[in-house]
Amino acid sequence: xxxxxxxxGLCGLCVSGNALAVQDCNDVQQKxxxxxxxxxxxxxxxxxxxxxxxxxxxxxxxxxxYKTIIDRTKESVKARFDAQINQEEFSWKDVDLRMQIEEANxxxxxxxxxxxxxEQVQIEKNLLSRLQxxxxxxxxxxxxKVSRLKKLKEAELTDYDNAVTEYELQMRRRQMPAx
Numbered sequence: 001x002x003x004x005x006x007x008x009g010l011c012g013l014c015v016s017g018n019a020l021a022v023q024d025c026n027d028v029q030q031k032x033x034x035x036x037x038x039x040x041x042x043x044x045x046x047x048x049x050x051x052x053x054x055x056x057x058x059x060x061x062x063x064x065x066y067k068t069i070i071d072r073t074k075e076s077v078k079a080r081f082d083a084q085i086n087q088e089e090f091s092w093k094d095v096d097l098r099m100q101i102e103e104a105n106x107x108x109x110x111x112x113x114x115x116x117x118x119e120q121v122q123i124e125k126n127l128l129s130r131l132q133x134x135x136x137x138x139x140x141x142x143x144x145k146v147s148r149l150k151k152l153k154e155a156e157l158t159d160y161d162n163a164v165t166e167y168e169l170q171m172r173r174r175q176m177p178a179x
Contacts (some may be wrong), residue, residue, distance in 0.1 A: 024054060025050040055175055059168075059171050059172070059175070062171060063164070063167065063168055063171070066164060066167050070163055074157055077153065077157060077160070078153065081149055081150070081152065082153075084149050085146055085149050085153075088149065089146070092138070096139065099131060099135045103132065103135065106127060106131065109124055110125060
């Protein structure tokens with residue numbers, strides 16, 4: 001949907017820019033003495049060069065405008081993914097801290113009951129071992145989520161970088177006359 005609005009805006013630039021380019025080149029043609037004088041005196045080359053230069057200038061303006069839009073969109077994408085990564089980091093640190101506290105409490109409990117209750121000590125050790133495994137897996141899941149978010153961010157940014165090149169290619173193809 002964003003691309004549609006971008007293209008509509010740029011098409012407006014194309015139409016108004018083309019009208020101005022033709023007007024300026026018509027002035028070049030007029031200065032050389034009119035259409036018939038230009039064609040006979042070799043002035044047609046100057047007119048064609050003028051048209052080409054004007055089209056290139058217009059194309060550069062359109063590409064600059066499109067690139068500006070893409071750059072703004074990329075900044076938005078970066079901010080969105082950075083916020084998601086920060087949220088994941090914050091959530092993980094919160095969970096990890098709670099598990100660290102629980103782990104320390106279990107170790108302390110094991111020390112406190114070690115003297116009198118051998119069976120209860122083993123139960124606590126088993127629970128501690130499970131908690132440590134869960135903590136390790138939580139860390140692994142977190143790392144993979146952050147890695148995935150970073151890859152998605154890079155992929156989306158690469159798509160936007162490619163969009164500028166594709167746009168330029170489309171614009172240049174439109175300028176080529178059919179044979």
